Amino acid sequence: MAKLMLNKVTKKFGDFYAAKDVSFEAEEGEFVTLLGPSGCGKTSLLKLIAGFYQADDGEVLIGGKNVNFVPPEKRNTAMCFQSYALFPHLNVSHNICYGLQQKKVAKTEQIARLNTALKQMDLEVHKVKMPNQLSGGQQQRVALARAMVTRPDVILFDEPLSNLDAKLRESVRFEIKQLSRQYNLTSIYVTHDQAEALAMSDKIIVLNKGSIEQIGTPQEIYHQPINRFVADFIGVANITQADVESLGDNRYKVRSIFGEFIAYSEKAPESSKIYICFRPEDAELCDANGGENQFTVEVKQTAFMGNLTEVQATLPQQPDYKIRLQLTKFPHIPEDNKLTFSLPQTAIRFLEAV
Template sequence: MSGPASVRFEDVTKRFGEVVAVDSISFEVEPGNLVTLLGPSGCGKTTTLRMIAGLELASAGRIVIGGRDVTALPVTARDVAMVFQSYALFPHMTVAENVAYGLTVSRVPKAEVRARAERALELVGLAGYGARLPSELSGGQQQRVAVARAVVLEPDVLLFDEPLSNLDAKLRRRVREEIRELQQKLGITTVYVTHDQEEALAVSDRIIVMNQAVIAQEGTPRQLYEEPASRFVADFIGDANLVEARIRAVENGHAQVEAGGLGLQLPARGSAAGPALLAIRPRSIRLHPEPREHAVRVRVDKATYLGGHMEYEVEAPLGPLFVVDLAVDRPLPAGSDAWMTLAPRGVTLVPA
């Protein structure tokens, strides 16, 4: 590995017969960054990843890795390594043999193979596990073996295809932290595919949201969460209540907004006076058992206790809303009335 490499797509399209899986997309992954391709099933994210790897060849456009045009090059001519969703470990080989496999078939000297495999296992926290078989490991440990097998090749670019989908929720959180820590320690350029928005927010330097074969929005996790560029992104990233509102006036980049009896002042984000769409995050809604100034009355339709927080479905003048409330010590019963205000953050106008 000569150092972190950039990855650049220039108007890349991929067709399968009459089906356009990826439609003229352009983006760049900066050297040493972890960028996530995020979107629903069928949006084109995995096809994009496979084109970086060379497992699929682009129908049009140009792919550049580390300044080298690799558009027409096969897998073997690209210095990339992929961690697959299924792990794809050889069951009859030991952990050490699995990790060393790529080096062995490349005819690297045996002493170097052994040393690099041991170092890779140590990096992923599996020192001393080399003699075991994959069947003797937990799902999380198998995932780490798959990562070690990719890292040992010292690639310019590391690719992850839905790497945590086979793990339970608690283990997913731990392994995603391990992957992020390892990526930062190695400083390796990484492209990561998932459909899980929380996972993407947790691990990424930047996120590319894809929908229907095109890029819907690109930015940092905070930008995508706080400044969604469309209804789709607002709804897909982090959940949002999307409600109709009206902009009364725009002045100095700020909009005077009215929504269901609530008056708000928000960044205009290019919007003009007239009908508008408002995205309200569930944690930005405050419910109060007693009336208060500048609050609107709502009806609690459903209340669910989830240990660390309450989830409510309420009927408000803005329409039906989903609410996440940390005040578990004073739950509001279903069927009761409450009064609603909005927090300063987590409420944004969505550009038309």
């Protein structure tokens, strides 16, 4: 495996920036996810790494070597496509071995790698079947096996699970992560699914309009978003403007539409007027006098989700501001539809300045 590095990479299509001064590193064996909305440049970056696109500016380095002008077939990368891209006239075994044949790997080594891949992907009973005889999940496993048997320096995943149903998607994503760990694969994974990114990644790169918004671990991205875009795109966040005043010792007085709260943050606010946020699961249901940083909401709708209950509500003093909350139990809703919550000091995150 090899380290991947992008250094100030830019790619334009007319006036549109698919990548604008993008720099990041993927260490050897690291699982890195490119996450963002449609049109943010995720797949374009993947194609720049694979060699299908050439950067207008900047460098793509694999194993410390600049590969800007190296054709795709000589980069020792492998791609697992969203559409599987299996050869319809080849059976499962021949599809898996196709890359090995192109690389002129010895026949005995091909057979050994094929048998290992068939066993790992639970495809042994399907090895002579044609692609049209397989389910979507089985086809995805064949595509994954084909990519991995070549032992690439970098393996690229272009939303490989988007065509699978929810249960199968969860199963296959854990298989991908397990195989990535087992073979110490340097993996670049493209998705717009936040749950996938949080569950699979060592590092997440959040993209927006061709630029990087934030790079961090799943925990950092979720619990310490750098701005409103990241906070709102990763999971759900209640975001509002606030006036902030330092009280010393990393404690701050925060005034917002929720009221006057005390917040604790090791990250100092950028300004006295900033955006703040908190996650739906951070607020705790309490009695009227039973907790710090209290606020009262008027419940508009609840949704029982099995392991939790989602609450959609508004503030009595701000009926147009919609709030999302999550509770581990189904709450008893009083006749006036009002519930009181408290917010721990550490739950309030400081975002960018207003």
